[in-house]
Amino acid sequence: MTNVRTRTRIASVAGTAALALALSACGGVKNGSSGGGDASGGSDYPSKSIQMTVGASAGGSSDLISRAMSKGMGQSLGVAMPVVNKPGANGALVAKELQKASSDGYSIAIQNASLFAITPLAVSESEAVKVDDFDIVYGVSRDDYVLVTNPKTGWKSVADMKSAGRTIRYGTTGVGTGAQLNSALTFATAGIKATAVPFDGGAPNLTALLGAQVDVSTMQVGEAIENIRAGKLVPLAVFSAERVKYLPDVPTAKEQGFDVQVSQYRFITTPKGTPQAVKDKLVAAAKKTFASDEYKKFNEANNLTPLEVPGPEIATKLKADLASNTAKLKQFGISLASNG
The missing domain is CATH 3.40.190.10 (Periplasmic binding protein-like II)
Known part of the structure; x- marks a missing residue:
């Protein structure tokens, strides 16, 4: 990994830790397990920490983006938002886990487009991850x-x-x-x-x-x-x-x-059926993060292009990309499973 990415990750981790300590000192961070529901349908959300999982190892693009977003969103929402790395199968392990999580907004993930628009063309039907298995909350950025x-x-x-x-x-x-x-x-x-x-x-x-x-x-x-x-x-x-x-x-x-x-692009996802009020709060926190000078500098330092659009637009794009990729592979007789 490049020095720029390493420095960014270290700064991001340090910033998150400092934020958590500062908010804890003034009672601003609400901690607790990530399980359980929100009976209010979102009016009291969030009342505890929100776990963000990432299907990649520490230091990669997905990890750095997740940490930058968790820092900004956690600060906006007034809760801790720890990032947990669970690499494997191009993000499929995290996707399957998120799919089974409670739809209360306390388990979220920034997932990548290739998992939904390319990987299904290289694995079995049972292994494929589908767009409709999740609530796509909001777009984040594109990496060419x-x-x-x-x-x-x-x-x-x-x-x-x-x-x-x-x-x-x-x-x-x-x-x-x-x-x-x-x-x-x-x-x-x-x-x-x-x-x-x-x-x-x-x-x-x-x-x-x-x-x-x-x-x-x-x-x-x-x-x-x-x-x-x-x-x-x-x-x-x-x-x-x-x-x-x-x-x-x-x-x-x-x-x-x-x-x-x-291109690779990433977006915020939650389990299917997450209350709209909860998703609205996540969107507001994301938009506040996008508008910050710190996050804009992060994008520039990591050569990322903003793709800050509503979830339905991302879902539509994912389905269109899957259809296009399917047609192109069929046209040229290409099998991704046999091409490395």
């Missing part, structure tokens, strides 16, 4: 992907990679991820022969690319940008509708003739 290579290849574009005239070895961060889907679609649409080399997460994938063990890899902009700026990685394309403001000189895949647009 970039295709990068080691300078040793000499490539500057997708066309250069295609003209290499050999099978490309590309690293992936796991099954059912946006990085995997972007790579597979790019090679298919460009007619490039490629072989997936799977890794268990972003860190080993990045290490392998820096060490020229693979030719290219797709990763989130925030994971690659420092090495790009240092000249250790060369960006070939970004997978967004428009150029990413953090990499303004890097053309989109579509600009280069390949209509591949898959």
